[in-house]
Amino acid sequence: xxxxxxxxxxxxxxxxxxxxxxxxxxxxxxxxxxxxxxxxxxxxxxxxxxxxxxxxxxxxxxxxxxxxxxxxxxxxxxxxxxxxxxxxxxxxxxxxxxxxxxxxxxxxxxxxxxxxxxxxxxxxxxxxxxxxxxxxxxxxxxxxxxxxxxxxxxxxxxxxxxxxxxxxxxxxxxxxxxxxxxxxxxxxxxxxxxxxxxxxxxxxxxxxxxxxxxxxxxxxxxxxxxxxxxxxxxxxxxxxxxxxxxxxxxxxxxxxxxxxxxxxxxxxxxxxxxxxxxxxxxxxxxxxxxxxxxxxxxxxxxxxxxxxxxxxxxxxxxxxxxxxxxxxxxxxxxxxxxxxxxxxxxxxxxxxxxxxxxxxxxxxxxxxxxxxxxxxxxxxxxxxxxxxxxxxxxxxxxxxxxxxxxxxxxxxxxxxxxxxxxxxxxxxxxxxxxxxxxxxxxxxxxxx
Amino acid sequence: xxxxxxxxxxxxxxxxxxxxxxxxxxxxxxxxxxxxxxxxxxxxxxxxxxxxxxxxxxxxxxxxxxxxxxxxxxxxxxxxxxxxxxxxxxxxxxxxxxxxxxxxxxxxxxxxxxxxxxxxxxxxxxxxxxxxxxxxxxxxxxxxxxxxxxxxxxxxxxxxxxxxxxxxxxxxxxxxxxxxxxxxxxxxxxxxxxxxxxxxxxxxxxxxxxxxxxxxxxxxxxxxxxxxxxxxxxxxxxxxxxxxxxxxxxxxxxxxxxxxxxxxxxxxxxxxxxxxxxxxxxxxxxxxxxxxxxxxxxxxxxxxxxxxxxxxxxxxxxxxxxxxxxxxxxxxxxxxxxxxxxxxxxxxxxxxxxxxxxxxxxxxxxxxxxxxxxxxxxxxxxxxxxxxxxxxxxxxxxxxxxxxxxxxxxxxxxxxxxxxxxxxxxxxxxxxxxxxxxxxxxxxxxxx
Ligand SMILES: [K+]
Ligand SMILES: [K+]
Numbered sequence: 095x096x097x098x099x100x101x102x103x104x105x106x107x108x109x110x111x112x113x114x115x116x117x118x119x120x121x122x123x124x125x126x127x128x129x130x131x132x133x134x135x136x137x138x139x140x141x142x143x144x145x146x147x148x149x150x151x152x153x154x155x156x157x158x159x160x161x162x163x164x165x166x167x168x169x170x171x172x173x174x175x176x177x178x179x180x181x182x183x184x185x186x187x188x189x190x191x192x193x194x195x196x197x198x199x200x201x202x203x204x205x206x207x208x209x210x211x212x213x214x215x216x217x218x219x220x221x222x223x224x225x226x227x228x229x230x231x232x233x234x235x236x237x238x239x240x241x242x243x244x245x246x247x248x249x250x251x252x253x254x255x256x257x258x259x260x261x262x263x264x265x266x267x268x269x270x271x272x273x274x275x276x277x278x279x280x281x282x283x284x285x286x287x288x289x290x291x292x293x294x295x296x297x298x299x300x301x302x303x304x305x306x307x308x309x310x311x312x313x314x315x316x317x318x319x320x321x322x323x324x325x326x327x328x329x330x331x332x333x334x335x336x337x338x339x340x341x342x343x344x345x346x347x348x349x350x351x352x353x354x355x356x357x358x359x360x361x362x363x364x365x366x367x368x369x370x371x372x373x374x375x376x377x378x379x380x381x382x383x384x385x386x387x388x389x390x391x392x393x394x395x396x397x398x399x400x401x402x403x404x405x406x407x408x409x410x411x412x413x414x415x416x417x418x419x420x421x422x423x424x425x426x427x428x429x430x431x432x433x434x435x436x437x438x439x440x441x442x443x444x445x446x447x448x449x450x451x452x453x454x455x456x457x458x459x460x461x462x463x464x465x466x467x468x469x470x471x472x473x474x475x476x477x478x479x480x481x482x483x484x485x486x487x488x489x490x491x492x493x494x495x496x497x498x499x500x501x502x503x504x505x506x507x508x509x510x511x512x513x514x515x516x517x518x519x520x521x522x523x524x525x526x527x528x529x530x531x532x533x534x535x536x537x538x539x540x541x542x
Numbered sequence: 543x544x545x546x547x548x549x550x551x552x553x554x555x556x557x558x559x560x561x562x563x564x565x566x567x568x569x570x571x572x573x574x575x576x577x578x579x580x581x582x583x584x585x586x587x588x589x590x591x592x593x594x595x596x597x598x599x600x601x602x603x604x605x606x607x608x609x610x611x612x613x614x615x616x617x618x619x620x621x622x623x624x625x626x627x628x629x630x631x632x633x634x635x636x637x638x639x640x641x642x643x644x645x646x647x648x649x650x651x652x653x654x655x656x657x658x659x660x661x662x663x664x665x666x667x668x669x670x671x672x673x674x675x676x677x678x679x680x681x682x683x684x685x686x687x688x689x690x691x692x693x694x695x696x697x698x699x700x701x702x703x704x705x706x707x708x709x710x711x712x713x714x715x716x717x718x719x720x721x722x723x724x725x726x727x728x729x730x731x732x733x734x735x736x737x738x739x740x741x742x743x744x745x746x747x748x749x750x751x752x753x754x755x756x757x758x759x760x761x762x763x764x765x766x767x768x769x770x771x772x773x774x775x776x777x778x779x780x781x782x783x784x785x786x787x788x789x790x791x792x793x794x795x796x797x798x799x800x801x802x803x804x805x806x807x808x809x810x811x812x813x814x815x816x817x818x819x820x821x822x823x824x825x826x827x828x829x830x831x832x833x834x835x836x837x838x839x840x841x842x843x844x845x846x847x848x849x850x851x852x853x854x855x856x857x858x859x860x861x862x863x864x865x866x867x868x869x870x871x872x873x874x875x876x877x878x879x880x881x882x883x884x885x886x887x888x889x890x891x892x893x894x895x896x897x898x899x900x901x902x903x904x905x906x907x908x909x910x911x912x913x914x915x916x917x918x919x920x921x922x923x924x925x926x927x928x929x930x931x932x933x934x935x936x937x938x939x940x941x942x943x944x945x946x947x948x949x950x951x952x953x954x955x956x957x958x959x960x961x962x963x964x965x966x967x968x969x970x971x972x973x974x975x976x977x978x979x980x981x982x983x984x985x986x987x988x989x990x
Pocket of ligand 2: 596714715716819821934
């Protein structure tokens with residue numbers, strides 16, 4: 095094993111970048127376009143980056159541009175970006191097993207003393223990840239396809255649409271082949287519920303799903319969920335509930351004023367779920383007002399759980415931020431939650447993520463506003479767009495295709511970093527050599 | 543000594559709030575107004591909060607509202623807010639000497655083994671702080687007053703104007719009694735230089751000035767500056783230089799296009815210095831373009847050094863952010879700089895400051911945009927305004943007086959927190975009782 099291979103994060107980043115390039119070439123091929131449509135390489139690249147990072151921001155009209163072959167390629171890009179490379183990422187975390195206890199724990203959970211060899215344990219874990227993902231997608235496709243039978247003459251067409259919708263929801267890609275996202279289903283709570291469940295399954299984190307399956311299998315009362323699972327799941331649902339309430343509260347006298355109570359509830363719940371990272375929408379985002387758009391930007395920046403199909407700073411970073419605040423305000427030195435102590439290194443990681451994220455988002459907004467200063471693009475539109483790209487969400491106020499090439503490049507960079515994760519990107523650049531560790535004495539300084 | 547008194551941060555916060563109330567009543571008294579002017583209590587309170595927090599955001603025209611008695615009260619409010627309460631804050635840090643090594647170090651520097659009694663050492667330190675501040679202000683007043691002789695018939699008037707300008711610059715208050723800030727001096731580099739030097743002196747941090755004086759006094763080559771002084775001063779000047787370059791770079795083909803090289807340099811340098819927290823301006827902020835306004839907002843959010851007359855997240859927080867990133871990217875566990883190690887607790891504090899700041903600024907913007915949603919106020923204007931209030935800077939795109947009462951309350955809260963400092967505010971709310979410290983085992987989680 096050579097030096098380069100010993101950095102799994104570099105492998106992930108490279109895998110993402112390579113996939114994006116390959117798919118951009120495929121999208122550029124005229125054989126995948128509708129007759130008479132010509133696509134620039136720039137649009138092909140943006141579509142590819144958006145698909146592989148499962149973001150869903152688009153500069154083109156997908157359904158008018160691609161033929162069924164193109165849609166198939168798109169599905170493949172989404173599937174690979176959402177699950178394939180995700181599995182690679184999980185593998186990378188595993189490889190660092192000696193450093194990350196969760197991985198070891200996961201390994202134990204999956205293997206349950208049945209597997210002697212560590213490598214076969216890893217392979218088994220990865221195959222179960224893929225099997226579980228395909229099962230969930232298949233179930234979603236079956237349910238949605240069967241339900242869609244009423245809208246289509248051909249059952250084949252209905253199931254094809256169902257399969258794509260299920261794929262798009264589970265991978266949180268947010269792409270749609272109807273050209274209008276979920277707007278036709280604004281009053282169809284069944285489709286919305288299935289979609290939300292699929293979105294949850296994809297963005298709640300694969301380790302969580304694995305542990306849940308193991309919990310059901312074990313049928314033991316002694317089964318203990320990992321701190322990671324408890325923390326990320328609690329945070330995920332807290333953000334979801336607060337998000338839904340916030341959206342309803344801010345919009346109740348505005349866009350929601352003329353709606354019935356269940357329509358208000360449905361829209362608030364759906365948009366809170368979709369800002370996690372799905373980016374599907376039942377109404378045009380432009381219908382919402384400034385406060386709720388700011389709030390949704392915040393939700394998109396938070397994003398989904400780590401090791402999921404989502405992006406953003408991740409739920410655990412938010413949780414560690416909040417917990418550090420609490421313990422600091424209480425004058426405690428260590429951060430405790432669920433009867434466990436958060437490791438100092440994880441606190442440091444959260445600090446690094448928050449610092450880079452703040453700087454990166456500010457830089458991205460500054461750059462785009464500079465590139466677009468002769469256009470009518472507003473700060474609000476750019477904030478929503480950058481939050482959406484970094485959170486790989488894909489909700490937009492519709493400026494994506496109007497942006498200049500440099501601005502679109504900025505968005506692409508945000509999508510890649512948002513998807514791969516700040517820590518992983520940072521680690522992938524890190525040299526393997528360790529700097530000499532001198533012993534320095536500590537000296538206190540004044541902070542804030 | 544009772545329980546309440548044992549929390550010095552509560553004393554500082556209370557001192558600030560009490561001063562703000564007292565001065566709001568004074569500002570409200572008709573005897574301090576120009577004839578025929580009537581001031582609402584709301585405007586009096588806003589002026590008071592802005593003056594005591596040395597921010598300089600105004601809802602009224604100071605020179606048209608207050609008579610010379612009122613201006614005197616205003617000067618007193620600024621002096622107290624900038625230096626008096628600052629001294630109290632330093633005293634508070636001293637009282638926590640057992641926990642903060644810098645204070646002990648400072649104490650040693652000032653006392654130089656000459657003072658046996660700790661309390662008399664503190665008193666001596668505080669009086670030297672006040673004496674130094676008054677000396678710097680006096681020198682500024684003398685220089686500016688003498689220079690102003692050419693503009694005024696009465697020498698008394700010239701020195702009065704010089705004294706106020708010196709006070710306003712050194713305390714970084716940014717108030718002016720000419721009604722046009724430094725705009726009349728846009729081509730007068732002498733006044734600008736003196737102003738910038740005064741702004742530096744006020745915002746670079748009192749401990750730094752004390753150590754510099756001690757360094758000059760000691761004449762020893764063995765004198766060692768504290769880590770705090772090295773770190774905050776380096777960061778301060780880095781931010782200043784990068785700020786000036788950034789402003790010039792972003793504006794070079796726009797507002798600066800028709801200016802000569804030295805006018806460009808002067809404006810870039812002046813605005814970089816003033817965003818530290820002074821808020822004085824040589825040209826109307828509205829002349830600048832969106833990218834540079836975003837950049838200046840960032841500079842204002844960073845703010846000045848701790849234990850200075852400035853606000854913001856403080857230079858040390860930024861430095862610890864950057865250093866943590868560097869050491870994390872290099873795979874080092876500890877953060878080293880200048881041959882010393884940053885204490886884990888200071889890293890945690892920086893994390894807390896950044897977390898609260900991010901949340902607070904977002905909440906403030908969200909609230910103001912909600913309160914102002916029926917007005918033409920834009921997100922950019924609100925961003926500049928909130929950054930300015932939190933950094934106690936006072937630069938504004940001119941919306942302050944148009945905002946509704948709830949929005950102005952938000953700004954006032956930001957000014958107080960920005961001035962007192964996030965950590966101090968947090969500590970002032972903290973109960974004295976220590977929570978029982980259970981021993982929990984550490985468990986790793988996935989971050990970002
Ligand atoms: K998405
Ligand atoms: K100021």
